[in-house]
Each structure stands twice: as C-alpha cells, then as structure tokens.
Amino acid sequence: MKINLKTMLKHAQINKYAIPSFNFDNLEMLIAITNAAEKQKAPICLMITPNTINCIDLKYVLAIINNVINRAKVPIFFTTRPLSWSTLY
Numbered sequence: 580m581k582i583n584l585k586t587m588l589k590h591a592q593i594n595k596y597a598i599p600s601f602n603f604d605n606l607e608m609l610i611a612i613t614n615a616a617e618k619q620k621a622p623i624c625l626m627i628t629p630n631t632i633n634c635i636d637l638k639y640v641l642a643i644i645n646n647v648i649n650r651a652k653v654p655i656f657f658t659t660r661p662l663s664w665s666t667l668y
Contacts, residue, residue: 582654587622600624604631606643613647622654
C-alpha cells in the first residue's frame, strides 16, 4: 500500500515505533524485504541508489516497485533520493 512519508512518520512518532529503510539492487532483494515487512506487519521505506539506476533503467524499476507497493499489505514509501532531515520536515 502506497503512503506519504510525512503521514507514515507522524503515525510512527505518535505510536512510538521506527520505520526501517532498505536499499535494494535487484528483484530478489525487493521481494525478500517486502515479504519480511509483511511477515512482521511493519511499514518500510524502500530506496534505490543512483548507481543501481545507472545499471537498471528507471522505468523498469518504477514499474516493478509500483506493482510491489500496490500488492503490499503494509505501508511502503519509495524514494530514489537519500533521506535527510531536510527531506523529512
């Protein structure tokens, strides 16, 4: 399920839990990360590095990630940028 990062972080802050963030480099890693998140019923943030984008066409990555997010039973936020405090607030 797709979610806005600020909404996800606000919920986590109110309910006192952390949201893990994971980089993935291939489909197998993406599936393992989302399966683990669903098993734990935990929201996650997925990231992809510029180096990976250089190796895999971004349009393919976006098609795959959208499919994964739409099928997920947990909130997932996706970004292609490193997160920083200025990004979050």
